[in-house]
Amino acid sequence: MGEVLILIIIALVWVFKAAVANEDKKVNDRETGSISASPDELIKKATRTAEDLDALRGQTEKKRPDPLEIKALHKQHRADEWERNEQRHADERAHSEKRWEIARRKQADSGEVHSVHMDSCEDRLESLKVLYDAGILDREEYAQRVARVKKAHAQSRG
Numbered sequence: 001m002g003e004v005l006i007l008i009i010i011a012l013v014w015v016f017k018a019a020v021a022n023e024d025k026k027v028n029d030r031e032t033g034s035i036s037a038s039p040d041e042l043i044k045k046a047t048r049t050a051e052d053l054d055a056l057r058g059q060t061e062k063k064r065p066d067p068l069e070i071k072a073l074h075k076q077h078r079a080d081e082w083e084r085n086e087q088r089h090a091d092e093r094a095h096s097e098k099r100w101e102i103a104r105r106k107q108a109d110s111g112e113v114h115s116v117h118m119d120s121c122e123d124r125l126e127s128l129k130v131l132y133d134a135g136i137l138d139r140e141e142y143a144q145r146v147a148r149v150k151k152a153h154a155q156s157r158g
Contacts, residue, residue, distance in 0.1 A: 121153035
């Protein structure tokens with residue numbers, strides 16, 4: 001009776017092992033897409049595979065920008081460059097005008113504005129009036145220079 005019991009246990013273990021192996025084979029066949037898989041399982045597997053591929057593509061591929069976005073970026077870049085150039089040109093003009101104004105004032109101070117034959121006090125005063133009327137000299141500077149010219153004229157006569 002002990003031998004029969006051992007044989008029954010061995011037979012049960014062998015049958016159970018065969019059933020597990022058969023089930024593993026079915027699962028493997030279904031996962032690999034063999035003919036034994038049902039159409040619903042194949043569709044599910046194909047859908048899952050497609051989703052996995054889409055997820056991988058999303059991680060690895062660089063998305064190309066829309067051509068309209070590219071045009072907009074180029075247009076914005078040109079506008080920014082145009083604005084920078086306009087600002088730079090305005091700064092250069094202002095700086096140049098400032099240098100010219102300083103040069104004109106220096107010339108007016110040193111008497112280089114006047115011609116060689118301009119010796120009279122009236123001619124120098126007239127030249128200062130022209131500079132004042134042109135906006136090169138403001139009222140205070142004009143008054144100071146007129147006073148200097150008159151003082152220099154008084155000393156030369158004096």
